[in-house]
Amino acid sequence: MTEPKLLDQARHIMRIKHYSYRTEQTYIHWMTRFILFNKRPDGVIPHPRDLGAAEVEAFLSHLAVEGHVAASTQNVAMQAVLFLYHQVLHIELTGINALRARQDKRLPVVLTRAEVQRVLEHIHDPTARLQAKLLYGAGMRLLECLRLRVKDIDFGQHHIVLRDTKGNEDRVTLLPEQLIPLLHEHLRHIQSLHQADLKAGFGAVYLPDALERKYPNASKEWAWQYVFPASKRSVDPRSGQTRRHHADDSTLQRAVREAVKASGIAKLASCHTFRHSFATHLLEGGYDIRTVQELLGHKDVKTTMIYTHVLNKGPLGVRSPLDSPST
Incomplete structure (x- = not known):
């Protein structure tokens, strides 16, 4: 073989x-x-x-x-x-004409502002609730949140830099003011955990590209630590080193799934629903679609425009004649 x-x-x-x-x-x-x-x-x-x-x-x-x-x-x-x-294999293949799977055109699931709050209230773990609030308040994808490093939260400028996002590009998004004290408290706890790891002879995290060779001590610096580290250290499958990776995505996915069920909301909502709701609520608030596109990191504004179909006035923002005042 x-x-x-x-x-x-x-x-x-x-x-x-x-x-x-x-x-x-x-x-x-x-x-x-x-x-x-x-x-x-x-x-x-x-x-x-x-x-x-x-x-x-x-x-x-x-x-x-x-x-x-x-x-x-x-x-x-x-x-x-x-x-x-x-x-x-260095073999160029040409003339592939496979039957293509159908591209389904489905509208995203969006929660109202009240429904978002209900779901958040039913996430009982403080860390999971903070993560969910970041997904909604900053329009992050799940892994963008979990891969967040301490150095990329700018409290002074009230923004968050997301690195190596979908498409291998960086972008800047919002840092909700409501989350600033929560993040400060969370980071104090994480810094204590990092100090304990250092004392135990660990404390290193994975660094992207060749940074670990270029800056051999950077992996143990506080700035490079994950904002949401895993609860336990583990062996890196590539390097074989024992490190503390970022938190597993299944933990938050399970917490959100259980919160949606407990809230009694009859929608197939998931972690990504917070991002959909972020975009929709910004458009409802009158923000320019190009601004929303930039915050979401969409390359094409057509991708962002899908949220105009789920605004709170029905398809395409049209008001039903049944609801219109008589003339």
Whole structure:
């Protein structure tokens, strides 16, 4: 079996290119799925070098037709397989005409301001509640919140710098004034935890790109610590070092799911719903759509415009004639 060596090569190249660990895991998953999909009736698994565009096309079509995957999932699978061929095997594939998964056009789930408050009130863990308030008050994505570093909260300028966001770009968003005292109190607790880690011989965090080699002591500095660290130290799967990673995303996801259920709100709300609600409520408040686009980090204003369809006056902001005063 040569597949493990091949996948190890893929991992190595992704790490050279500074792909995130989650992307690495996702790509390896789809590469493995593609390889096993081409297993022959006699049990032999051919090397991807012996396959080509036709097999890639068949795999992607299978995901759409029989796997019923979303268009975004099929696209990630395609990018993973193309990475395998282009970056690892150095084979250029052309003429891939797979059946495409249908791109569903669905409106985002949005909570009213009152519903947001009800959900927040039912998140009983103080740290999880603070995280949820940041998602809503600053329009963050879940991982943007969890990957936040101490140095990127600017209390003086009342803003937060989000690093390496979707699209590998930085952006600046709001720091809600209401959260400033809560964050100061939270950071005092986290700093005590960091000091305890340092005394125990630990205290380092993961640094992006080559910063750890360039600044060997920076990983233990307070400025680089995660605002929301994990409750326990763990072994970094790449370096093998024992570190305190950021908090796991499943913890907040579970807390929000339980809070929505406890609040009695009949909406399929999740952590991302806070971001949708942030954008919608800003537009309701009269803020310019370009400003909202910049805060959300959307490259195209068309992406932001979807929130104009869920404003509190119905589709497209139109008022029903039933509700209009008679003339």
